[in-house]
Amino acid sequence: PSWGYSKANGPYTWVSHFPIAQGSRQSPVDLRSSDTRFDAKLQPLNYHYMPTSSRILNNNGFSFKLSFDDSSDPCVLSGGPLDGHFRMNQLHMHWGCDEHAGSEHSVDGNTYAAELHMVHWNSSKYSNMQQAVAQPDGLAVIGVFIQVGAEHKELKKITDLLPMITQQDSKIELSGLNPLLLLPCSPAYWTYLGSLTTPPLYESVTWIVMKEPLSISSQQLEAIQSLYSLRSGKHERLLNNYRPPQLLAGREIRASFK
Numbered sequence: 001p002s003w004g005y006s007k008a009n010g011p012y013t014w015v016s017h018f019p020i021a022q023g024s025r026q027s028p029v030d031l032r033s034s035d036t037r038f039d040a041k042l043q044p045l046n047y048h049y050m051p052t053s054s055r056i057l058n059n060n061g062f063s064f065k066l067s068f069d070d071s072s073d074p075c076v077l078s079g080g081p082l083d084g085h086f087r088m089n090q091l092h093m094h095w096g097c098d099e100h101a102g103s104e105h106s107v108d109g110n111t112y113a114a115e116l117h118m119v120h121w122n123s124s125k126y127s128n129m130q131q132a133v134a135q136p137d138g139l140a141v142i143g144v145f146i147q148v149g150a151e152h153k154e155l156k157k158i159t160d161l162l163p164m165i166t167q168q169d170s171k172i173e174l175s176g177l178n179p180l181l182l183l184p185c186s187p188a189y190w191t192y193l194g195s196l197t198t199p200p201l202y203e204s205v206t207w208i209v210m211k212e213p214l215s216i217s218s219q220q221l222e223a224i225q226s227l228y229s230l231r232s233g234k235h236e237r238l239l240n241n242y243r244p245p246q247l248l249a250g251r252e253i254r255a256s257f258k
């Protein structure tokens, strides 16, 4: 695709092909405590997740994406701020070149080394991801912050495979990943109405950002950061693939916790 994360085609240029980049419901945002409000009416999140088979793809050389077969027994999310059931379609990550920048959302201006996105589409209203992706109530994405610390056993199933998909468009099967183990222990989350954080930037996402970060080892972060993309014939190390925070534009951010 023409868009990317370099100076020439990065987040500040996306508005030229995707004018919605300047919309009023863009993501990510800074989760500022002065803009968030505890909402006692928020339900707990409900995960009907089980070990599943997936395919890891080095998609367009910016990131890796784990696509799930959402036709068989799917991983389904409901509850929280959501109406209806949302089926997990894929998960991917955003990261940077140092361990203090790389997440897309931030908390009172603080960023993390990376951010995991678990992408779900509204299977109560739409029949597939492609139909849902452009609808205002089409998607629910769980964002999980990632910091460097102890090794993460479940994420190791992914980070161990990354060196095998360093070439753009390479893919590999991974069975038995349990998405439930990719969630932090605490159920606390923020939620707000936003968008895809990459083109086409559709304003179709109910964001659910978990408060507690996951920890991965520095070796695991190295494996993520070393995802090379072979572009224009030369190996270039991905510096970052995160979009900077966008204007809240009057939106409210609700917290499930005090």
Ligand SMILES: NS(=O)(=O)c1ccc(CCNC(=O)Nc2ccc(Cl)cc2)cc1
Residues within 6 Å of the ligand: 059, 062, 063, 065, 092, 093, 094, 117, 119, 133, 141, 195, 196, 197, 198, 199, 205, 241
């Ligand atoms: N970052 S999100 O959860 O708002 C998001 C969810 C779904 C889409 C549509 C499928 N496309 C996709 O997943 N593309 C992608 C992902 C990560 C990177 Cl780094 C680059 C490209 C786009 C954004």
Ligand SMILES: [Zn+2]
Residues within 6 Å of the ligand: 092, 093, 094, 117, 197
């Ligand atoms: Zn993402």
